[in-house]
Amino acid sequence: MAALLVVPLKKTFEVDIAKPLKNLINRSYNGNNANVIDHSEAVNELSKLRNTALVRPCITIDSLETIYNYYDQLLVLESKIPMHELQNVPFKWKNAFDKKMFKGRISLTLPSLAYEKQCVLFNIAAMQCAIAAAQGTYRDDGFRLAIKLLQQSAGIFAHLTSVTSFSNLSTCDLDTDTLQVLSNLMLAQAQEIFVLKAIKHSMKESTVAELASSCQHLYERVLRGLQKDSLRSIWDKDWINTVAGKQCGFEAIAQFYQSLVCRNRKAIGEEIARLQYSTERFEAAKLHSGKPNLYEEFLFQAQQNLNESKKDNDFIYNATVPNMKTLVEPKQHQLAKVLPFTTPLSPNSRDFFVHLVPIVLHRAIDVRKSEIISGEMMKLRESTQKLNETLVRLNLPATIEVAVGSTLPRSILNKAKDVREMGGIDGLCKLIDELPESLRCNEEVLDEVVRMLNEEADADTRIRTQFMEKWSQKPSEKLTKTIRSNIAKYREIIHNAVMADKAIRKTFEKHAHVLKMLSKPISQLENECSIGFGDGNISNSRSAQELRRLMDNVDALKAEREQIESELKSATVDLKDQFLNALAEDGAINESDISDVSIRKIFAPLCKRVNENVLKQQVLIEKTQSVYHDFERECSDRSEARDAFLNGLASAYDTFITLRKHLKEGTKFYSDLTYLLITFRQKVSDFCNARKTEKFDLIKSIIEDKNSNWTMKTDNQNETITIQAELYSHITMAESFNPYATFTIRKIQ
Structure with missing residues (x-):
């Protein structure tokens, strides 16, 4: 029997995937993965695995497991981080049939993980074929392994026909027609192993005939694919001859074993006809394959049976030998199947990035977490605003401190001190002045992005117009829809930020006079207070003492509120173990169910404290208003002008704190946006x-097309370069060649 045909492996080269992959992981999680785990070791291990599996492969079962493991790791990573963004790793692969080529690409380099995966799958299928061919036919386990690998290889090649997305750029070994021929070849060779196994185990003659007939038809389909004009130049020169020989040989084997069926039925005439045709096909197999000893044992046995049957027919039966065209072809029984491509390829693959939470889940958790935090902090801030408005309306705590003496109230002095320590009005002005510069930086970066995209799109349009149907690259407008959509979103974000900046500046200008006054030294501030204090001193009245106690409660309430806000902002959510357990138990992760329940459970104590704090404020406001009415009756002789002045200072302090907080948030926002x-x-x-x-x-x-001569002219040079296609192998393209230049191409007459 002829040996199995082996598909050559694609050759690749070492590339640095460690550094770009680390940057992608950090960028995807914004450098703040909830697990805070360094994945450098896993990334380095993946890089080493690639070199072992692809750059220096061996044709062994262990090597096949290694390449399985590498492909599985790529799939795992794709399920966790956006691997399509790994665009700066140049994966270079050579054509598997480069030594037999007369046209087309010898190699292709693309910064695409999808391209890397396709080439890896091609090598997996090729290695499965090579290992199957190396199995001996003297052991049943060798038969079983060879059949399994060939059927898997057929499945992978068939799978690649449906996923290849670089048809305009890929080397010919990844062409759809090429892959389909290879899939058919693997299936035919698997059926051949079934035939050999049936012969070895002396199965029924009719069974062997049916298996061999099916094998003959499978090889016939392979032969038609190999002989296509577009593919003939790809294959090794012996491939077509070998397949043609096998197609004839298995047709002969099918007829030989069908003749044995006829012998058992005493159909001597039909037996002789089939034996005669069988010997003819065995001779044709030798001729087509160029192997004089091919199927020699079968041919010898067929000739021996033919001589015996002719002799018996001449002396005993005198049966008529029918024409082969009138006989029914043996039935077909195809045992070889194309095994569907499934993942993971290896049941023993270990996830290098087991501690890496999928980015989709990570972002979904962040969204749910942010929703809860924003909602609770909004409750607190709205309550604080309501509390401040109530205190300002009642002029507390300044009102109860006015009654103590002839100087400014202690609360006003403390607030003025705080304002000066935080930079006063000058500090606010500095923060406000920094916003336009931060805005300008962000707009410049976004404008630069738009410029790069427009230049790329213009270059694509120019070259596409000049090369016309020869230009097969995907149009830029189809590839940049998402990018331009993101640009529009960033524009909207910046527009909203500008509107927020205007609102802040308007509030600042409205309160600038009082803020300036509150920022002055104590002596100047007291001079501004030109209104008399009044003579009454009711600092020791029951209502004044009760109001002081209530103001102490207000301070405690605000301090508690700040603590709750701090704890909300610093709360962490780590659901990695729950996700991994769910994946192990159910094989899938229901993110919404797990994260929603778990996150609410984590934040439940803080949410409870927020609600209790808000309820406490309602009681406090009601009590304060009640006591204040009693205090008003005791302080009917107070100076309304002075109250208005102090009320304005207290309100200015709240405005200062709010403005400073918003400006700090704005500065951080612009920094994060940058x-x-x-x-x-x-x-x-x-x-x-x-x-x-x-x-x-x-x-x-296009220039390498050896069927034509081209003249190439660029607008950047006042010269025309004539390139003879048949001599192009002696020409090296300049390193500084600019693919964005405008090209004019015409055929040489």
């Missing part, structure tokens, strides 16, 4: 560079 936009700009830059590389490769491929 980081996001710079990261966004880098992604767009990587995309544009990848498109630039892709343009270069496609232009180079």
Whole structure:
């Protein structure tokens, strides 16, 4: 029997995936993964695994497990982080059939993980074929392993026909027609193993005939694919001959074993006809394959049976030998099946990134967490605003301190001191003045992103117009829809920020006079207070003492509120173990059910404290208003002008705190936005560079067309470069070649 045909492996080269992958993980989690785990070891292990599995492979079962493991790790990573953003790793793969090529690409480099996965799957299928071919036919376990691997290989090649997405750029070994032929070849070779196993175990003649007939038809389909004009130049020169020989050989084997069925039925005439045709096909198999000893044992046995049957027919039966065209072809019984491609490929694969929570889940948790935190903090801030409005309306605590003597109230002095320590009105002015500069920086980064995209799109349009149907690169407008949508979202965010800045500046200008006064030294502030204090002193009255106690409660309430806000902001949520347990038990993760219940459970104590704090405030306000009415009756001779002045200072303090808080948040917002936009700009830059590389490769491929001569002219040079396609192997493209230049291409007459 002829040996099985082995598909050659694609060759690749070492690339640095460790550093880009680390950056992608950090960028995806904004450098703040809830698990706070360093994944450098896992990333380095993956990089080493790639080199072992792909760069220096061996044709062994262990090597096959290694490449299984690498592919499984890529799938695991894809389920956790956006691996499509890994755009700056140049994966270079050579054509598996490069030594037999007369046209097409010898290699292709693409910064695409999808391309890497396709090439890895091709090598897995090729290695499965090679290991199957190395199995001996003298052991049943060798038969079983060979059949399993060939059927899996057929499934992978068939799977690749449906996922290949680089048909305009890929090397010919990843072409859909090529992959379909290889899938058919693996299936035919698996059926061949079934035939050999049936012969070895002396199965019924009719069974062997049916299996061999099916094998013959499978090889016939493979032969038609190999002989396609678009594919003939790809294959090794012996492939077509070998497959043609096997197609004839298994047709002969099917007829030989069907003749044995006829012998058992004493159908001597039909037996002789089938034996005659069988010997002819065995001779044709030798001729087509170029192997004079191919199927020699079967041919010898067929000739021996033919001589015996002819002799018996001449002396005993005198049966008529029918024409082969009138005989029914043996039935087909195909045992070989295309095994569906399933993952994981290895049941023993270990997840290198087991501690990495999928980014989708991580972001969903952040959203749910932010919703709860925002809601609770909104409750607290609305309550604080209501409390401050009540105190300002009652002029507390300044009112009860006015009665103590002829100086400013202690609360006003403390507030003025706090304002000066926080920079006063000058500090607010500085923060306000910084906002336009921060805004300008963000707008410049976003404008730079738009410029890069527009330049890339313009270059794509120019080259597409000039190369016309030869330009197969996907249009930029289809690839950049998401990017331009994100740009629009960032524009809207910046617009909203500008409106918020205007509101802050308007509030500042409205209260600037009082804020300036509150920022002055104590002596100047007292001079501003030109209204008399009045003569009455009711600091020791029952209502004044009760109001002081209530104001102490207000301070305690606000302090508790600040503590709750701090705990809400610093609360962490780690659901990794729950997610992994759910995945192990159910095989899937119901993120909404797990995270919603768990996050609410984590925040339940804080939410309870928020509600209790708000209820406590309602009681406190009601009590304060009641006591204040009693105090008013005791202080009917107070100076209304002085009260208004002190009320304005107290209100100015609250305004100062609110403005300062909003300005700090605005400064942080612009800083965070700058980081996001710079990261966004880098992604767009990587995309544009990848498109630039892709343009270069496609232009180079067009120029390499050996069936035509081309003249190439660029607008950047006042010269025309004539390239003879048949001599292109002696020409090296300049390193500084600019694929964004405008090209004019015409055929040489």
